[in-house]
Amino acid sequence: DADVTQTPRNRITKTGKRIMLECSQTKGHDRMYWYRQDPGLGLRLIYYSFDVKDINKGEISDGYSVSRQAQAKFSLSLESAIPNQTALYFCATSDPHGSGSSYEQYFGPGTRLTVT
């Protein structure tokens, strides 16, 4: 079984619709992240969470919101989707129990979102 799962894997929606992308993990990690990937731009961080009560904005949070329902679940919402939110979205986790350096991140399979 995959350690980090995302649903749906593909979604086509219309401008103005609300949409939620979900992420679940069985790795037992406290830290979870949402990224979007656009060609040539790498991965850009949308939001991140270090535990159930912690939510932090990343570099491109406008137009997005998140909810950390439990340690294992982190969902991303687009309240009113627009075409330039068409992208590949990845959820990731990391383990905070380390030496204090950056911790490697484990990515889910991604959700391809198209907004028409």
Next chain:
Amino acid sequence: GQQVMQIPQYQHVQEGEDFTTYCNSSTTLSNIQWYKQRPGGHPVFLIQLVKSGEVKKQKRLTFQFGEAKKNSSLHITATQTTDVGTYFCAGPHNNAGNMLTFGGGTRLMVKP
């Protein structure tokens, strides 16, 4: 703000040729990570470099961290078709360790 740049953006090589991707940060990094994303897949962690001037090898892959800790490179010797994918470097955002800033990636294509 902090920027992490990678060059080239794309590279076509003949199978058996060598390949190098370069990563440059606008700020000094406490460490740098490298990830590989196969076509249609998700990024997978390859390695982390921490020390100035550090060199690490994984089979045909050689990773270097610059003396000033502002640049890094990944070199693949004698590429194979299994090396196809996009390679990303990533550094801790503002060296806080809480989040990563990714480079734009280098997409490697290998002709058999």
